[in-house]
Amino acid sequence: MTAPIVEILPDKAALVQHALQRVLNVIHRAIAEHGFCTLALAGGSTPQPLYQGLAEKKLPWEKLYIFWGDERYVPVHHPSSNAGMAKQAWLDRVPIPAAQIFITPTDEGDPHQSAQQYEKTLRSVFGPLQGLSPDEVPQFDLILLGMGDDGHTASLFPYTDTLAVRDRLVTVGSKDREPRITFTVSLINRSRSVMFLAAGANKQTALQQVFSPDGDDQAYPSRLVHPIGELYWLLDAEAVGNLELPTAARL
Numbered sequence: 001m002t003a004p005i006v007e008i009l010p011d012k013a014a015l016v017q018h019a020l021q022r023v024l025n026v027i028h029r030a031i032a033e034h035g036f037c038t039l040a041l042a043g044g045s046t047p048q049p050l051y052q053g054l055a056e057k058k059l060p061w062e063k064l065y066i067f068w069g070d071e072r073y074v075p076v077h078h079p080s081s082n083a084g085m086a087k088q089a090w091l092d093r094v095p096i097p098a099a100q101i102f103i104t105p106t107d108e109g110d111p112h113q114s115a116q117q118y119e120k121t122l123r124s125v126f127g128p129l130q131g132l133s134p135d136e137v138p139q140f141d142l143i144l145l146g147m148g149d150d151g152h153t154a155s156l157f158p159y160t161d162t163l164a165v166r167d168r169l170v171t172v173g174s175k176d177r178e179p180r181i182t183f184t185v186s187l188i189n190r191s192r193s194v195m196f197l198a199a200g201a202n203k204q205t206a207l208q209q210v211f212s213p214d215g216d217d218q219a220y221p222s223r224l225v226h227p228i229g230e231l232y233w234l235l236d237a238e239a240v241g242n243l244e245l246p247t248a249a250r251l
């Protein structure tokens with residue numbers, strides 16, 4: 001478990017631009033190292049301009065494999081859909097082969113069934129790509145994450161059973177009694193790189209708790225993210241406030 005790389009940008013626009021460079025570096029490195037890049041996208045609002053920035057870039061799109069770290073249990077054309085947001089901002093604007101974009105199934109009518117289906121899809125893609133045995137945990141090149149004001153990430157919400165799921169890749173969370181499909185901590189922590197993007201003063205309290213040596217993992221689930229690879233926290237100054245982050249770089 002390596003120490004997180006914490007980078008503080010003056011504002012959200014600078015954060016997005018810096019994140020774009022960091023994501024491009026990871027994509028190019030992955031393709032150089034093993035010929036493809038597996039990426040799991042975050043939902044919410046923060047990453048949308050990042051996805052718009054990626055749509056303007058020239059990349060070997062046929063080498064990208066796209067998943068989602070979590071999804072609301074709505075159709076892709078629903079305004080709350082994380083996949084719908086990323087398609088509109090980025091994926092519908094670049095020639096990534098449709099067969100390499102794995103939208104979370106949300107049309108089975110049963111979130112548990114959908115979670116199992118997505119897990120099967122993950123294994124069917126990563127097995128051949130990484131030569132995994134059936135019980136090995138897939139390893140993403142990059143998982144993008146946001147953090148809610150309450151310290152949740154993906155759809156791993158405080159004090160929920162989802163936090164303890166370690167024997168699966170995908171599980172079912174819920175927010176305001178609405179089901180969510182989410183990667184588990186086990187899958188996230190297997191990743192070669194995990195990148196949090198957090199902006200805005202409303203993140204300050206959760207950030208203080210996440211970086212506190214004696215914070216509560218159940219109360220602030222983002223604390224559970226410790227990938228075997230790199231962990232980036234890309235923050236804007238508003239999210240940090242007067243929090244002391246001794247190892248952080250102000251860029």
Ligand code: 6PG
Nearest residue numbers: 043044045046146147148153154
């Ligand atoms: C979702 C996200 C969620 C999000 C955080 C931060 O489906 O909403 O996956 O985990 O990343 O809530 O959201 P913002 O970027 O809008 O602050």
